[in-house]
Amino acid sequence: MGTILLADDDAAVRDFVRRALSSDGHTVYTADDGTEALKILDVHGAAIGIIVTDLDMPGLDGISLAREARARHPGVAIVFMTAFSDQLDRIKSLGTSRITGLAKPFPLDKIKQVVRTIAD
Numbered sequence: 001m002g003t004i005l006l007a008d009d010d011a012a013v014r015d016f017v018r019r020a021l022s023s024d025g026h027t028v029y030t031a032d033d034g035t036e037a038l039k040i041l042d043v044h045g046a047a048i049g050i051i052v053t054d055l056d057m058p059g060l061d062g063i064s065l066a067r068e069a070r071a072r073h074p075g076v077a078i079v080f081m082t083a084f085s086d087q088l089d090r091i092k093s094l095g096t097s098r099i100t101g102l103a104k105p106f107p108l109d110k111i112k113q114v115v116r117t118i119a120d
Contacts (some may be wrong), residue, residue, distance in 0.1 A: 001008070001024060001025035001026045001027075002026055002027075002049040002056055002119055003008065003026065003027040003028075003029070003044070003047045003049060003050075004021055004026050004027070004028045004029070004045075004048065004049070004050045004051070004052060004115065005011070005028075005029050005031065005037055005040055005041060005048045005050070005051045005052070005053075005069075006028050006029065006030045006031070006051075006052045006053070006056065007030075007031040007033065007034055007036070007037035007051070007052070007053040007054060007062070007065060008019055008032070008053065008054040008057070008081065009032055009033055009034070009054060009057045009058060010054070011032070011039055013081070014030050014032065015031050015106070016108075017052060017081075017111055019028055019107040019108075020111050021048070021052070021111065021115060022111050023108075024116075025045055025078070027047075027113070029044060029048070033057050033058060033059050033060060034053070034059060034060025034061060034062065034064060034068075035053070035060045037053065037060075037065055038060070038065065038068055038069070038073035041047035041069055041072065041073070042072075045068060045072060045073050045119035046073075047076075048073070048076060049076065049077060049119065050076065050077045050078070050079060050115060050118060051065070051066065051069055051076055051077070051078050051079070052079045052081065052111070052115070053065055053066065053078065053079070053080060053081065054080075054081050054082065055080045055081065055083070055084075055087055055090065055091070055101075056082060056087070059095050062080050062082075063090055063091070065115075066078045066080075066091075066099070075098075076098075077089075077099070077118045077119065078098065078099045078100075078116060079099075079100055079101070079102060079111075079114055079115060080101040080102065081101075081102050081103075081104055081106075081111075082101065082102075082103060082104060083103070083104040083105075092112070098118055100114060100117075102114055102120055
């Protein structure tokens with residue numbers, strides 16, 4: 001499986017998603033905000049194929065994280081998560097190539113399926 005960078009400011013969500021993706025065989029690096037995620041990306045960027053990020057985080061939000069990550073690693077896939085499904089329209093500004101959104105809450109199987117799909 002692949003290597004995933006997971007960024008979410010909610011520790012419970014981070015743990016839930018990390019466990020789901022790890023159980024599917026992925027290596028998962030976690031960050032509690034976009035700034036920490038960029039630091040991890042600087043160290044492990046070549047290995048990271050997918051970023052799973054909350055859309056709304058304090059400091060560097062998911063959109064800004066995705067823009068910066070794509071500037072450094074253009075091929076990285078992005079999965080946005082948000083509790084406010086109406087905010088998923090914000091991701092359209094990034095284009096459609098290997099980008100998708102997922103409304104919270106979601107079952108474990110859903111995040112696994114979304115990651116499998118975007119990885120292909």
